[in-house]
Amino acid sequence: MPTFQINVNGESKSVEVAADTPVLWVLRDHLDLVGTKYGCGIGQCGACTIHVDGTAMRSCSMTLDQLDGKSITTIEGLSEDGKHPVQEAWKEVDVPQCGYCQAGQIMTASAFLEQNPNPSEEEIKNAMHGNICRCASYNRIYRAVEKAAENMN
Amino acid sequence: MSNSTIKFSRRAFMRTSSLAGGGLLIGFNLFQACKPKAAPPVDLAQLDYNDFNAFIKIANNGAVTIFSPNPEIGQGVKTSMPMIIAEELDVAWKDVYVEQGILDTKNYTRQVAGGSQSIRHGWDALRQTGATAKQMLVNAAAARWGVDASTCTVNEGVITNAAGETLGYGDVVNEAAQLEVPENVTLKDPKNYKIVGTDARNVDIDKITTGKPLYGLDYKKEGMVYASVLRPPAFGQKLVSYDASEAESMPGVLDVIEIGAKVQALFEEDPSFASKISSSNKVVVIAESTWQAMKAKAAITAEWEDDVLMESTENHDQMLTGFLDGTQFDTRRKDGDVKKAFKEADMVLERTYESPFLPHNCMEPMNFFADVTDAKVHLVGPIQTPAWKAGLIAKMLGRGEDEILLEMTRMGGGFGRRLYGDFVLEAAEISDAIRKPVKVVYSREDDMAVGVYRPAIKYRIKASVKDGQLTGYHLKEAAINDNMYGLIPNFFPAGAIENYQVDTKSYKSNITTGAWRAPYTNFLAYAEQSFFDELAEAMEVDKVQLRIDLLKKVDAAADESIEYSPERMIKVIETAVEKSGWGAKPKGVYQGFVNYYCHNTHVAEVADVEIENGTPVVKKVTCVVDCGIVVNPLGALNQIEGGVIDGIGHSMYGDFGFEAGLPSAMNFDRYRLIRMKEAPKVEVHLMENEYSPTGLGEPTLPPAGGAVANALKAATGKRIYQQPFVKNPELLKVPEEPVIG
Numbered sequence: 105m106p107t108f109q110i111n112v113n114g115e116s117k118s119v120e121v122a123a124d125t126p127v128l129w130v131l132r133d134h135l136d137l138v139g140t141k142y143g144c145g146i147g148q149c150g151a152c153t154i155h156v157d158g159t160a161m162r163s164c165s166m167t168l169d170q171l172d173g174k175s176i177t178t179i180e181g182l183s184e185d186g187k188h189p190v191q192e193a194w195k196e197v198d199v200p201q202c203g204y205c206q207a208g209q210i211m212t213a214s215a216f217l218e219q220n221p222n223p224s225e226e227e228i229k230n231a232m233h234g235n236i237c238r239c240a241s242y243n244r245i246y247r248a249v250e251k252a253a254e255n256m257n
Numbered sequence: 258m259s260n261s262t263i264k265f266s267r268r269a270f271m272r273t274s275s276l277a278g279g280g281l282l283i284g285f286n287l288f289q290a291c292k293p294k295a296a297p298p299v300d301l302a303q304l305d306y307n308d309f310n311a312f313i314k315i316a317n318n319g320a321v322t323i324f325s326p327n328p329e330i331g332q333g334v335k336t337s338m339p340m341i342i343a344e345e346l347d348v349a350w351k352d353v354y355v356e357q358g359i360l361d362t363k364n365y366t367r368q369v370a371g372g373s374q375s376i377r378h379g380w381d382a383l384r385q386t387g388a389t390a391k392q393m394l395v396n397a398a399a400a401r402w403g404v405d406a407s408t409c410t411v412n413e414g415v416i417t418n419a420a421g422e423t424l425g426y427g428d429v430v431n432e433a434a435q436l437e438v439p440e441n442v443t444l445k446d447p448k449n450y451k452i453v454g455t456d457a458r459n460v461d462i463d464k465i466t467t468g469k470p471l472y473g474l475d476y477k478k479e480g481m482v483y484a485s486v487l488r489p490p491a492f493g494q495k496l497v498s499y500d501a502s503e504a505e506s507m508p509g510v511l512d513v514i515e516i517g518a519k520v521q522a523l524f525e526e527d528p529s530f531a532s533k534i535s536s537s538n539k540v541v542v543i544a545e546s547t548w549q550a551m552k553a554k555a556a557i558t559a560e561w562e563d564d565v566l567m568e569s570t571e572n573h574d575q576m577l578t579g580f581l582d583g584t585q586f587d588t589r590r591k592d593g594d595v596k597k598a599f600k601e602a603d604m605v606l607e608r609t610y611e612s613p614f615l616p617h618n619c620m621e622p623m624n625f626f627a628d629v630t631d632a633k634v635h636l637v638g639p640i641q642t643p644a645w646k647a648g649l650i651a652k653m654l655g656r657g658e659d660e661i662l663l664e665m666t667r668m669g670g671g672f673g674r675r676l677y678g679d680f681v682l683e684a685a686e687i688s689d690a691i692r693k694p695v696k697v698v699y700s701r702e703d704d705m706a707v708g709v710y711r712p713a714i715k716y717r718i719k720a721s722v723k724d725g726q727l728t729g730y731h732l733k734e735a736a737i738n739d740n741m742y743g744l745i746p747n748f749f750p751a752g753a754i755e756n757y758q759v760d761t762k763s764y765k766s767n768i769t770t771g772a773w774r775a776p777y778t779n780f781l782a783y784a785e786q787s788f789f790d791e792l793a794e795a796m797e798v799d800k801v802q803l804r805i806d807l808l809k810k811v812d813a814a815a816d817e818s819i820e821y822s823p824e825r826m827i828k829v830i831e832t833a834v835e836k837s838g839w840g841a842k843p844k845g846v847y848q849g850f851v852n853y854y855c856h857n858t859h860v861a862e863v864a865d866v867e868i869e870n871g872t873p874v875v876k877k878v879t880c881v882v883d884c885g886i887v888v889n890p891l892g893a894l895n896q897i898e899g900g901v902i903d904g905i906g907h908s909m910y911g912d913f914g915f916e917a918g919l920p921s922a923m924n925f926d927r928y929r930l931i932r933m934k935e936a937p938k939v940e941v942h943l944m945e946n947e948y949s950p951t952g953l954g955e956p957t958l959p960p961a962g963g964a965v966a967n968a969l970k971a972a973t974g975k976r977i978y979q980q981p982f983v984k985n986p987e988l989l990k991v992p993e994e995p996v997i998g
Contacts, residue, residue, distance in 0.1 A: 105508060122508055122549070129548040133483075138475040139468015141669070142547075143620050144701045148925035151620060179468030186467040194466045198458045198891050201899055202331025203465035204472060204620040204669030232933040236925065238620045238670050239331050240902035241895060242936035 108168040112137065113181025119168075127171070128152045128163040131178060139179035139207045143236070150235030153208040154178050160215035179207035182214060190214040193252035201239035209235050213249045221256055223249075283313045283390050313342060313390050319414055319427030321346070322354045328641050329357065329461075330671030332954035333892035334375045336460045338383060340888055341376075344452040345387030345445060348426070349413040355460040357665055376888060377857055377951045388442040397433035398424045447886060447947050456891035461667060471667040473624045473638035474698065481626070481694040482511060484687050485550035487540040487557055488707050491918030492768045493567045495537040499559040504542055507556060509549030512691060514541050519686045523653040530649060532738070533709050533769050534679040537564070541687055547698050563918075565767055570613070570713070570914030570921075573737060576764050577715045580735035581609065586760035589746035590818075593756035595719075598729025602721035606795050610718075610784035612980045614737070614913040615711035615773055616922075618930065621669020622704040627684035628694035629654065634661045634685065635694075639668035639675055646678035650685045673772035677709045702923040710913065711773030712737035712766075716784040721756075722796055727807065729756040732785075736763045738770040741777040747818040748778070749826070749854060750785075753807040768915060774903065775955035778855040783908060783980065786851040786963030791976065800967075801834060801850055821854035829861045829881050829944060836942050837863035837879035847873070849967025853960035857951035859883040859944075862901065864937070864964035866972045868991050873972040875905060875937040875965055880957055882941065885948035896953040898939040904961030906931025912981045929983075 107120045112135060119134045126145075131137040131154075140163055143151030147165040154163045155177040182188045190213050200206045209232065216231040217223070223231070228249045237245060312324040323339035339355045391411060398416040399406035401424070408419045414426045447453070464471050489495065501513040517538035524531035540557055544550035580586075599605050625638035634656055640646055640663075647661040668675060684697040699707070714736040721729035730750055734741055740761035751757055773779060793800040808823040808830075830852050833839065842848055845867060852861040865877040878901050887893050910929040914921045922928035966977050975988045982989065 121546075124552075125546075125548050129546060133546040133548065136477070137468070138470050138477075141472075141620070142474065142622070144925050146701075146924055146926060149620070179466075182467075186463060191466045195458065195462050198456075198462065198895065200331075200459055200462065200465045201333070201895055202620065202668060202670045203459070203461065206465050207468045210466060229934045234932075236620070236930050236932060238618060238672075238903075238930065240899040240906060240931060240936065242902055242931075242933050243898045243939055244895060245933065 110168060110171060111173075111175040113177060114175075121168070123169055124167055126164050127154070127166050127168060127176070130168060131163060137178050137180050141204055141207055143205065143208070148236075149205070149208075150212060151205050151208040153211040153235065155211060155215050158215060158218060160212045179211060182210065188214060189255040190217065190248070190252040193248040193255060197244050197248040197251060199241055199244040199248050201241050205235060205237050209237065209245055213245075213252060217249070217253055217256060221253060223253060283386065313346065313386065315390070315394075315426050315430045317427050317430060319352075319425045320354065321348050321352060321414070321426070322356060324356050328639075328643065328665050328668065328671075330639075330641060330668040330675065332375070332952075333459065333889065333896060335667075336457055336892055337376060337888040338379055339460070340452050340457055341380065341383040342387040344450055345384045346391050347387075347411045347413065350452045350455075350457060352414065357667070375952065377949070380949050384444050385442065388444050389439060392439045392442045393433040393436050394426050394429055396436055396439065397429040401429065401432065453886065453888050454890065457889050458891065472621050472669050473626065473666045474621055474669070476626050476637050476666060476696070478626065478628065478694045481696055482543050482545060482691075483547045483550045484684070484695050484697045485542045485544070485547075485554040485700070486683060486697060486703070487542075487554050487559060488703065489535055489537045489561055490706070491561070491567060492535075492915065493563055493565045493918040494561040495564040496539065497560040497562045499540050499557055501540065501542075501557045504553040504556040507549065507553045509545040510542060510553045511545065512543040513553075513557070514543065514687070514690055515539070516541055516683070516686045516690060519653050519689070520682050523649065523682075527649075527652065530677075533677045533771060534682065535707070535769070539683070543687070543691060543693075543695065550698070551700055567917040568766055568768060569916050569918075573713050573764070573766070573914075574611075577713065577735040577737070580762045580764070581715055581717045581733055583762075586733065586762045587740065589741070589759045589761055590751060591758045592751070592754075593729075595721075595729045595731040595756045595758045598721045598723070598756035599719065599731075602723050602728060604722045604795060605719065606722075606788075606792060607717065607719040608788055608791060608978065610716045610780075610787065610978050612714050612780040613911070614713050614768070614770070614915070615907060615911045616705050616708045616913055616928065617670070617672040617674035617710075617773060618705065618928070619668070619670030619672060619674055622701055623674070623680040623699040624697060625678075625681045625684040626694065626696045627681075627688035629685060629688040629692065632660075636661065636663045636681060636685065637666060638681070638684075639666050639671075640678050640681055641668070641671050641673075641675040642678065646681045649678070649682065653682060654685060654689055672774045673776065674709060677769075677771055679707075679709070701925070705928065706920045706923045708920075709769045709771040711776075711779065712739060712770035713914070714777075714780050716781065718784065718788045720788070720792055722792075725796065727754055727792070727796075730754045731758045732760070734759070734761040734781075736761070737766045737768065738763055741781065744818060744820055745777055745781070745855075747816075747820070749811075749821055750807050752811040752813065752816055752819045754810075768918075775855060775958045778853070778959040779904070779907075780959075780962075780980065782851070782853045782855070782959030783962035783966060786853065786960060787966050787976065787978075790849075790967045790970065801830060801839065804852055805830060820857065821859065825859045825883050825944075825948075826852060826854060829859045829883050832942060832944065833861035833863055833879060833881040836881060836940070837865075839863055846876075847968050847972035849964045849969070849971060851960040851963040851967065853956070853963075855959055856954075856956045858953065858956035860956050860960055862957070862960050862964040864961075864968040866965070866968040868972060871991055873969055873989060873991060875968070877938045877940060878905070878961065878964060879940045880942070881944065882953070882957065883944035883946070883948075884953055884956070885946065885950040887943050888950055890943065893943065893953050894941050897941045897957045900953070900955065900957035901939045901961045902931060902936045904958035905937065905965055906935070908962030908965060908980050909935070909982045912984060
């Protein structure tokens with residue numbers, strides 16, 4: 105099996121996996137980064153969202169060779185102390201119910217706010233529309249993104 | 258209502274001991290304590306701490322750890338149950354550390370997440386436990402000072418005597434552990450609560466927001482391998498043969514085995530669970546990683562045979578309609594004579610409402626860890642009914658119940674699916690065969706296609722009006738597999754109408770079905786609340802007033818099968834009218850009203866629909882809830898908002914059926930769940946009172962679909978009789994001249 109060098113959360117890692125292994129499973133099974141969640145495997149639910157060079161992407165639907173030297177950030181590496189403004193807003197609003205989808209929601213929101221620090225209501229809703237929350241904590245997800253934007257400004 | 262009317266002996270459920278490293282451990286059997294005249298299950302002297310399912314641990318340094326007894330599926334009990342203990346124990350919430358308790362596999366427990374009952378059943382016992390522990394600590398301090406315990410006061414873990422001297426809980430725990438458990442303790446007056454009724458964040462929030470391992474799917478153990486299971490693609494099929502030669506040669510694949518014999522033998526002996534799991538053999542790929550296991554599974558070619566009738570949604574529809582047209586029913590409640598009422602009526606209204614199957618679609622797909630060794634059976638994962646599954650596994654593997662160690666993880670949703678531990682049995686059978694620690698992981702496709710679904714149901718409701726009064730009401734249910742249960746036939750409007758009847762009939766299907774968030778009422782509420790609106794229109798009376806007038810006729814005290822309180826419901830309705838601006842909205846806002854009682858909680862909801870680009874859009878839902886004392890308002894609001902939006906989502910979009918046993922969808926590309934842009938704003942109002950608390954995981958979901966259906970009728974002039982609403986897009990079109998609702 106081929107060996108890949110990947111850059112995850114600021115560290116260079118070497119993994120030996122089949123070339124078609126989705127990045128999601130590389131993170132979860134080979135690098136013990138289980139914060140990135142498996143939900144659907146086909147890019148529909150957003151639970152596996154990570155940042156690739158700062159852009160939110162679905163790790164279930166990409167392989168290592170597609171990374172091509174780019175850097176990955178997972179929920180574990182979003183901040184050193186769990187105090188990224190989006191994480192702080194999530195705590196302040198007390199968003200989670202079961203909590204399973206929330207890492208993906210936070211990764212989507214943090215990449216979005218990086219690109220659009222002053223979003224409108226419609227822009228927030230469009231940005232978060234791709235992430236399913238089965239517990240339907242959508243009111244709080246919206247409020248937390250709004251609050252994070254306030255906190256970042 | 259008094260909050261401490263249940264009398265029981267604390268000896269029956271509580272025991273204390275000193276901790277090896279100093280400190281006090283109080284164990285209590287929560288659900289034993291719930292039974293008013295409970296006898297201890299066995300000789301208390303023989304019990305060890307596995308017999309207790311919740312604990313308070315107080316260390317010498319005063320640190321308090323509360324082990325939360327019940328499974329956490331997102332309903333918030335891991336936060337709210339310890340809050341109740343901490344309140345009576347009188348410690349500062351910020352100083353409390355909460356841990357998930359492990360399973361007591363013995364009998365006499367209700368370590369279950371389901372039915373919105375954790376808080377309702379736990380309320381008295383949790384308060385008594387906290388108060389008892391506090392009293393023992395005070396008694397220990399009083400003894401040391403040589404004063405009467407009643408002269409001491411407590412504030413946040415510090416005991417003060419009349420002379421102003423103080424001792425912390427940690428200072429006296431060793432002495433307290435030696436004391437008798439007091440028989441009589443005083444509970445706080447709810448007016449003096451400092452923790453109950455205040456906002457507490459989810460106790461796992463830091464771990465959730467930083468991606469720490471919490472869920473079953475995150476669990477790992479040294480030497481663990483992964484299993485992916487090939488099950489029959491269609492309901493009614495059985496495995497004939499398979500070819501795994503390609504799969505076996507794939508990288509990372511350790512073994513391919515066939516399982517099923519042990520589960521089948523178990524259910525020949527004990528058929529209680531058999532209808533919730535396929536009786537076919539299954540093929541299992543064991544691999545070094547999840548992906549390798551899933552990929553190799555896809556490389557197996559298998560031959561399946563049709564074992565029984567292969568069922569389709571079309572057959573189900575005909576069958577259920579045939580039931581409703583027929584005369585063979587089980588009568589579940591009968592007051593007066595509905596036939597006579599219909600015969601003598603001035604007007605009769607009859608309507609039929611239809612719903613599809615629904616998969617649960619927990620965000621965390623089903624999974625479980627099992628490690629079967631000669632010494633023990635170690636099970637770890639997300640399960641709503643741990644005790645039940647541990648018992649079945651002991652039987653299936655021929656092991657003693659004391660050899661089963663089951664640890665519960667936080668669950669990525671439950672919604673009823675994790676009541677059925679088919680996946681726990683699979684994991685145990687696999688590990689028993691390969692004698693390795695193994696985790697069974699369902700793909701999303703496995704999860705959706707091997708469900709224990711909300712069954713398809715049809716309701717037909719007929720009512721009669723005579724001299725402007727509702728004289729008869731006849732509800733008929735036709736369902737796949739199960740009928741409505743328990744006290745549901747006695748829900749409103751039972752008791753309000755002289756001639757009232759509820760009939761049920763079901764078809765035994767080989768498609769596995771079971772409880773889905775707010776079982777049965779999740780669809781019944783929509784049907785009945787739509788029907789009340791139509792009745793009011795036909796009777797030319799005010800929709801809300803019709804409901805209030807009916808409630809006023811109910812004498813709940815005269816009928817012990819009626820659980821709901823007409824008085825509490827009327828207050829909820831009146832509050833909803835006021836808070837939602839019912840009847841006073843500007844032109845262009847169309848409202849739908851519902852009220853409902855289920856899971857011991859009273860709810861009213863008003864949906865506001867507006868027209869955007871020619872399409873009706875649900876903009877807001879006002880939800881008023883009476884669940885008695887609210888333990889954790891922050892968590893309560895989350896449950897309520899989620900329940901309302903979940904109810905709307907499944908009413909609007911949830912569609913699932915079968916063609917020759919094959920499920921209509923296997924992933925989110927073909928199964929639609931509600932998303933951010935479709936979710937309305939939910940405005941919540943909680944009734945303030947001192948009734949004992951009831952649950953919130955379910956009760957706001959069932960009425961939500963009805964509120965939207967009633968608002969859509971106001972907006973479009975069209976009544977929707979079938980879920981999901983999007984199935985009939987022409988009903989969602991707004992006429993060019995909008996109707997005034």
